[in-house]
Amino acid sequence: MSEPTRAVHSADRSGGNVIIALRRGLDILDMFRADRPVVGIGEMAEELGIHKSSTSRLAATLAASGYLVAISAGNYALGPRIGALGSLVAARQDLVAVITPFLSDLVEATGETGHLAVLDGDVAHTVQVVDGWHTVRMHSWAGKRSPAHCSSMGKALLAGLPDDAVRTLYPTGELPELTENTIRTVARLQEETAKIRRDGFCLDDEELEIGLRCIAAPVFSPSGVVDASISISGPAQRLTRERMLVLAELVRWHAWRASVARGVLEPPAGWPPPPQAEPPAPDWVAAAARRIRFTA
Numbered sequence: 144m145s146e147p148t149r150a151v152h153s154a155d156r157s158g159g160n161v162i163i164a165l166r167r168g169l170d171i172l173d174m175f176r177a178d179r180p181v182v183g184i185g186e187m188a189e190e191l192g193i194h195k196s197s198t199s200r201l202a203a204t205l206a207a208s209g210y211l212v213a214i215s216a217g218n219y220a221l222g223p224r225i226g227a228l229g230s231l232v233a234a235r236q237d238l239v240a241v242i243t244p245f246l247s248d249l250v251e252a253t254g255e256t257g258h259l260a261v262l263d264g265d266v267a268h269t270v271q272v273v274d275g276w277h278t279v280r281m282h283s284w285a286g287k288r289s290p291a292h293c294s295s296m297g298k299a300l301l302a303g304l305p306d307d308a309v310r311t312l313y314p315t316g317e318l319p320e321l322t323e324n325t326i327r328t329v330a331r332l333q334e335e336t337a338k339i340r341r342d343g344f345c346l347d348d349e350e351l352e353i354g355l356r357c358i359a360a361p362v363f364s365p366s367g368v369v370d371a372s373i374s375i376s377g378p379a380q381r382l383t384r385e386r387m388l389v390l391a392e393l394v395r396w397h398a399w400r401a402s403v404a405r406g407v408l409e410p411p412a413g414w415p416p417p418p419q420a421e422p423p424a425p426d427w428v429a430a431a432a433r434r435i436r437f438t439a
Contacts, residue, residue, distance in 0.1 A: 167191055168201050172210065175221050184217040238371055239271050242362060242401045246373050247273050249397040252424055253390055254431060255375035255382070256281040260296040260359075262304075263288070265312045267297030267372075277431060281355065281376040292318045292332050293325045295347035295359035296374040301332070302339035303361055303369025303411075309333060324350045343415045344391040345372075349379055356382040358391050360398035361414075365406040373398050392422040 170191060174182045188198040202219055205211040209224030242259055250257040250273045259271035269287040274280065291297030292313070301309055310316075313329045326332050339345045339361075347357035359374035375394060382390070399417045402410075410417055 164201065167193070168205055168210075171198075171201060171205065172221070172225070181214060181218050181220050183219075238405075241404050242371060242373065243271050243273070245397045245401040245404065246271065248400075249373065249375060249394060250275055252393055252397075252428070253375050254280070254428055255377040255390075256283055258283060258296055258374045258376065259371060260289075260294075260300065260374070261371050262291060262297070262300040265291050267291045267294050267300060269296075275375070275377065276435065277377065277381070278435065279378060279381070281378070283376070289351060290319060290321065293321050293347065293350040294374075295345045295357035295376075296372040298332075298335060298347070299339060299345040299359040299361045299372035299374070300369055302336040302345065304336075306333055306336075309336065321351055322349055322353050324348055324353075326350065340413050341415065342391075343410075344395045346387055346391070347374075347376075348384065348387075354379050356387060358382075358387055358394045360391070360395040362398050362405070363402040363407045363410060363414075367411040369411075371401075373401065386425070386427070389422075389425050392418065393424075396421050 171182070171187055174187065174190060184195055184199050184202060187202060188195045191198060199217075202211055202213075206213055206219065206222065209222045211219040212222040214220050238261070239259065246257045246259055254275050254277040256275040257273040258269050260267040260269050262268070266288045267290075269283065269285055269289070272283045272285050272287075274282075289297060291301050301312075304312075309332065310329055313332070316329045318325070318327050318329065318332065320327055326335060335345075344358060344360045347355075347359070349356060351357070355376060356379045357374050357376040359372045361369040362371040362373060364370045373394065375390065396418045399410075402417075
């Protein structure tokens with residue numbers, strides 16, 4: 144038995160949760176490489192260790208769904224659906240690459256930990272983190288998932304959705320409560336998203352975690368949607384409510400710069416006009432930076 148065949152059979156016995164037909168279909172897709180753009184049914188059957196008739200049905204199913212395309216009798220190449228999925232991955236990578244420099248500038252200007260997030264259902268998925276330079280700061284990581292309704296970056300993303308789409312995400316009308324400050328109903332959440340669209344930024348006043356405050360703003364795509372948000376987070380003792388409002392203008396400025404870098408000319412309808420100039424750095428941030436440099 145060949146090495147590929149043994150690998151597949153071993154995977155088949157790996158546990159009751161493995162769907163063998165699906166796994167074999169994925170194994171077929173894995174057979175394609177840059178130096179192997181076409182794979183025949185005979186080759187597939189040999190590597191899978193199953194009969195040609197079964198392999199033919201698997202390949203035909205993948206072709207019917209657009210993952211393969213038949214180019215001649217018994218020979219297949221990757222289909223258009225693979226290309227579409229690949230473009231989604233590339234778009235996510237491009238999004239991170241384009242926005243991260245502006246997130247880094249925001250962190251440098253404020254000292255607070257910066258995040259870049261995208262919406263995944265009712266969750267804000269952090270795809271990039273830039274550590275702040277304050278001695279006491281929030282520690283986070285790429286891959287972190289936070290409930291969208293109680294995080295600033297999540298609420299900024301929800302504000303880019305139509306109201307009916309938000310209601311669909313929370314069909315019961317009630318929201319999980321993480322702290323005493325968490326928004327608890329969809330009706331209240333929609334009041335909040337309407338305010339975010341008026342202001343152009345979003346605050347998290349210890350809604351996700353007591354002692355933590357965050358400020359976010361949306362990043363727009365050239366197609367006129369909110370497909371990302373950036374935020375800064377820090378301890379509530381330093382990020383007072385008054386300071387949050389000042390820093391919000393800096394967050395909004397850098398989010399808009401990121402939007403412009405993506406080819407956006409103006410915010411979508413319903414959002415306020417873009418900021419025209421970079422806000423000055425707050426005095427307390429400059430003082431903190433001097434203290435850190437002095438003690439370093």
